[in-house]
Amino acid sequence: MSALLELDDVRARYGPVQALHGVSLTVDEGEIVAVLGANGAGKTTTLRAISNSVRREGGIRFAGKPVGRGGPDDVARLGIAHVPEGRGTFAELSVWENLRLGAYTRRGPIKDDLERVSAYFPWIEERRSQQAGTLSGGEQQMLALARAFMQRPRLLLLDEPSLGLAPRLVTEIFRIIKDLNDTEGLTVLVVEQNAHIALQLAQTAYVLEVGRVALSGPSAELQAHDSVRRSYLGY
Amino acid sequence: MRKTPSAGLLAAGIAAVALALLPFQLSGYHQGIASRVAIYFIAILGLNILTGYTGQISIGHGAFMAIGGYTTALMSSNHDTNLLLTLPLSFAITFGAGVLVGIPALRLSGVYLALATFAFAVSVPQFALKFSKFTGGSNGIRTTHTGSHIWLYGVSWACAAIAFALAWLLLRGRTGRAFRAVRDSEVAAASSGVALPIYKTLAFGVSAAFAGVAGSLFVLVTNGFAQPNEFNLLLSLQLLIGAAVAGLGSLWGVLAGAAFIALLPTVSASIPVVGSAHGQDVVFGLIVILIMVLLPNGVVGILARLARRRRAQA
Amino acid sequence: MSALARKLGAVTQKRRSAVSTGVSLPVLGLLAGVAVFLLVGSFTSTIFAQQTVAGLAQGAIFASLALALVLIYRATEVINFAQGELAMATTFIAYQLIKWGLPYWVAFFATLAIAFVLGAVIQLVVIRPVQHRSVIAVVIVTVGLFILIDGLVTWEWGADLKFMDAPFGNTVYHVGKVAFSRNDLGVLLVSILSVFLLWVLFQFTKLGLAMRAAALRPAAASLVGVRVNWMLAIGWGFAAVLGAVAGLMTEPTQFLQPTMMQPILLYAFAAAVLGGLESAAGAVVGGLMLGVFLNLLGQYVGFATSELRLPIAFGVLLLVLLVKPNGLLGRKQVRRV
Numbered sequence: 089m090s091a092l093l094e095l096d097d098v099r100a101r102y103g104p105v106q107a108l109h110g111v112s113l114t115v116d117e118g119e120i121v122a123v124l125g126a127n128g129a130g131k132t133t134t135l136r137a138i139s140n141s142v143r144r145e146g147g148i149r150f151a152g153k154p155v156g157r158g159g160p161d162d163v164a165r166l167g168i169a170h171v172p173e174g175r176g177t178f179a180e181l182s183v184w185e186n187l188r189l190g191a192y193t194r195r196g197p198i199k200d201d202l203e204r205v206s207a208y209f210p211w212i213e214e215r216r217s218q219q220a221g222t223l224s225g226g227e228q229q230m231l232a233l234a235r236a237f238m239q240r241p242r243l244l245l246l247d248e249p250s251l252g253l254a255p256r257l258v259t260e261i262f263r264i265i266k267d268l269n270d271t272e273g274l275t276v277l278v279v280e281q282n283a284h285i286a287l288q289l290a291q292t293a294y295v296l297e298v299g300r301v302a303l304s305g306p307s308a309e310l311q312a313h314d315s316v317r318r319s320y321l322g323y
Numbered sequence: 324m325r326k327t328p329s330a331g332l333l334a335a336g337i338a339a340v341a342l343a344l345l346p347f348q349l350s351g352y353h354q355g356i357a358s359r360v361a362i363y364f365i366a367i368l369g370l371n372i373l374t375g376y377t378g379q380i381s382i383g384h385g386a387f388m389a390i391g392g393y394t395t396a397l398m399s400s401n402h403d404t405n406l407l408l409t410l411p412l413s414f415a416i417t418f419g420a421g422v423l424v425g426i427p428a429l430r431l432s433g434v435y436l437a438l439a440t441f442a443f444a445v446s447v448p449q450f451a452l453k454f455s456k457f458t459g460g461s462n463g464i465r466t467t468h469t470g471s472h473i474w475l476y477g478v479s480w481a482c483a484a485i486a487f488a489l490a491w492l493l494l495r496g497r498t499g500r501a502f503r504a505v506r507d508s509e510v511a512a513a514s515s516g517v518a519l520p521i522y523k524t525l526a527f528g529v530s531a532a533f534a535g536v537a538g539s540l541f542v543l544v545t546n547g548f549a550q551p552n553e554f555n556l557l558l559s560l561q562l563l564i565g566a567a568v569a570g571l572g573s574l575w576g577v578l579a580g581a582a583f584i585a586l587l588p589t590v591s592a593s594i595p596v597v598g599s600a601h602g603q604d605v606v607f608g609l610i611v612i613l614i615m616v617l618l619p620n621g622v623v624g625i626l627a628r629l630a631r632r633r634r635a636q637a
Numbered sequence: 638m639s640a641l642a643r644k645l646g647a648v649t650q651k652r653r654s655a656v657s658t659g660v661s662l663p664v665l666g667l668l669a670g671v672a673v674f675l676l677v678g679s680f681t682s683t684i685f686a687q688q689t690v691a692g693l694a695q696g697a698i699f700a701s702l703a704l705a706l707v708l709i710y711r712a713t714e715v716i717n718f719a720q721g722e723l724a725m726a727t728t729f730i731a732y733q734l735i736k737w738g739l740p741y742w743v744a745f746f747a748t749l750a751i752a753f754v755l756g757a758v759i760q761l762v763v764i765r766p767v768q769h770r771s772v773i774a775v776v777i778v779t780v781g782l783f784i785l786i787d788g789l790v791t792w793e794w795g796a797d798l799k800f801m802d803a804p805f806g807n808t809v810y811h812v813g814k815v816a817f818s819r820n821d822l823g824v825l826l827v828s829i830l831s832v833f834l835l836w837v838l839f840q841f842t843k844l845g846l847a848m849r850a851a852a853l854r855p856a857a858a859s860l861v862g863v864r865v866n867w868m869l870a871i872g873w874g875f876a877a878v879l880g881a882v883a884g885l886m887t888e889p890t891q892f893l894q895p896t897m898m899q900p901i902l903l904y905a906f907a908a909a910v911l912g913g914l915e916s917a918a919g920a921v922v923g924g925l926m927l928g929v930f931l932n933l934l935g936q937y938v939g940f941a942t943s944e945l946r947l948p949i950a951f952g953v954l955l956l957v958l959l960v961k962p963n964g965l966l967g968r969k970q971v972r973r974v
Binding site: 374 | 716718763766767772773774775776777778780781782783784785786787788789791792896899900903906907910942944945946947948950951954955958959962
């Protein structure tokens with residue numbers, strides 16, 4: 089299993105505030121990797137560093153090649169789909185237009201992808217003209233996933249998909265993510281506050297603390313250790 | 324940024340002496356130009372009080388100049404009022420006009436105020452055309468007397484000195500602090516007890532009054548003629564630029580801005596590529612854009628930053 | 638720390654509070670009422686009909702320029718005080734092309750292409766560096782642009798009045814007792830067509846979607862691969878094209894001089910504000926309404942002579958800004974914090 093994404097001592101800051109102090113991690117192709125940690129640990133910043141949404145130092149390699157320091161649009165064109173905090177939904181546009189935007193970097197016809205999206209999210213077809221901002225929280229999250237899927241990325245970056253959702257919806261969303269990983273071979277890097285459910289989904293996990301990797305390893309191991317669970321994962 | 328009082332007074336004193344002696348060295352034409360520097364100085368000073376100190380953007384001060392200028396022309400032409408007497412009258416009337424504009428301006432902020440004052444600047448000259456029976460229409464109206472070049476020089480610079488003193492007194496005290504508080508944060512100012520509407524309207528009134536006097540002098544300097552196309556949109560734009568190039572919020576920079584506008588036609592005429600005075604707007608526009616893109620704080624801002632750095636090293 | 642990061646994230650996303658459409662029922666009722674009024678009046682009185690059509694033609698010009706302003710405002714949140722001057726300059730370019738021997742309509746389309754390039758270049762070179770600075774900084778830059786363009790045109794072509802061949806001729810058609818000038822009809826047709834084509838571009842093409850996305854949510858658009866900076870430049874390009882159309886349609890009646898678009902700019906501002914600065918439909922509706930309103934007012938109110946047209950437009954502008962800043966079809970807040 090080759091490494092799809094490698095972060096090597098990545099540092100990032102917001103103005104004078106240093107948010108990442110040297111994060112290194114690896115995501116293998118076909119894996120689901122979770123990034124965990126408390127509020128303010130730097131989880132979101134890590135994803136933003138990968139998608140060039142924040143200025144960073146340190147090396148990032150994708151599919152063996154270094155990722156340049158351009159803009160988020162360059163990263164998208166490499167085949168990385170980033171679903172940010174707030175889901176990046178175009179609330180003023182319709183569901184359909186959101187999906188079309190997801191496929192912006194694609195060249196060929198997208199009809200097949202639209203059909204597959206409908207298979208994962210059956211409600212999308214009949215609500216395609218609805219303004220995306222009027223969807224419920226859960227539907228918006230699903231739309232975000234659908235939009236990312238339309239991009240046909242090799243790597244999916246997810247920022248707290250469970251945020252603000254009822255437990256039943258969270259289970260549903262994570263089931264879909266697992267499905268995408270199994271059937272489409274989509275590699276996923278997911279940032280989560282909800283460590284419990286994230287560890288059930290991911291094979292590997294990294295725990296961040298104050299902008300550094302404090303702990304990492306297979307999820308099973310992290311779940312097994314009581315002390316680790318209590319001090320780092322809060323349950 | 325504040326020099327020691329004695330240094331400032333000394334500089335002012337030297338400037339005053341230089342200005343007093345200057346006209347005798349110049350030809351009539353150049354005395355006229357020097358008078359124009361004073362006129363723009365007064366107008367930009369006023370605009371600076373409004374935009375630099377209370378942060379209200381006005382692209383309409385040419386209109387206030389028009390009101391002042393027409394006041395002088397009409398008073399002189401209809402009632403043969405002493406020219407010097409029309410100046411305080413012009414001050415008072417445009418102050419009133421400024422307050423009237425300032426009241427609705429309270430509800431507009433930022434670029435919307437710029438928009439409204441822009442429209443104001445375009446509209447006011449139209450009234451001169453509409454009521455042509457009183458205002459002489461597009462031909463304008465003329466004062467009954469005019470002054471000599473040197474007399475105009477003296478009056479203009481005397482007014483400039485008075486205006487500067489007035490502005491300085493206004494801005495150093497409580498009012499000035501209130502103005503600056505309004506610019507920096509309206510919310511903070513209001514919550515610390517600054518009566519926003521009063522100060523904002525006052526700023527409008529004062530700045531308009533300054534422009535009004537400048538307008539009166541402008542009419543006198545242009546052979547006593549008050550015409551609508553003398554107070555066109557371009558004038559308002561130039562005033563705003565003059566204030567900005569000077570660095571908003573600085574009294575001394577105003578002189579630089581005024582000189583810039585008044586001397587530009589002459590300067591650009593002598594640049595080989597530009598050739599005529601027609602090219603002055605090209606030079607003007609280019610300089611503005613270059614400054615804004617390259618120097619965020621205006622020319623005076625650069626100087627202030629240099630002065631600060633020198634003091635830190637000392 | 639996370640709070641700071643979130644705040645910075647929100648700032649860079651430039652989130653607009655979604656989501657309503659802004660077209661309320663009372664406004665629709667008002668517009669319907671106005672339309673009925675105009676129709677009834679036109680059938681009742683010949684002069685009314687003539688003034689309405691002439692007003693619509695004028696209003697179509699206001700609408701084109703207003704739409705350009707709205708386009709730029711929506712994309713970059715800049716009020717471009719130089720829009721009128723750019724329109725004027727491109728009209729002069731058309732004049733020059735015709736002098737060099739090109740037929741009118743060839744010069745017309747060539748000018749549109751040139752305008753597009755000019756608009757995009759201006760955004761890239763002049764506006765982009767100052768886009769994120771204070772309001773006053775952006776105002777000064779567009780004012781500087783105004784002066785520069787005005788100066789360039791005066792320097793190159795002079796300030797005296799010039800004339801171009803009438804694109805639509807001077808014939809007058811008669812429908813019953815009502816006289817319509819061919820020029821007015823031509824202006825209406827060209828303006829409406831331009832606006833329509835632009836609408837099609839924005840609503841139905843991938844580029845249009847990308848441009849809308851870049852204007853609405855630049856950060857999110859970037860994440861799906863949209864080159865936001867290019868989209869903004871293209872937006873300015875299309876705005877310049879609309880301006881060129883407005884200028885070329887103005888020339889037959891106002892003739893060619895450097896100051897020709899200055900009053901039109903004021904009307905366009907008033908129209909854009911009336912319709913709602915954020916609303917493209919509003920710009921069109923506002924422009925048409927303003928054109929008809931000014932004409933009918935001038936016809937039926939003796940005091941409202943032609944010199945007062947500009948002050949009246951100013952009055953409309955001020956009234957809307959004070960009473961209903963979002964305009965007729967606009968959306969949320971006027972003051973974006």
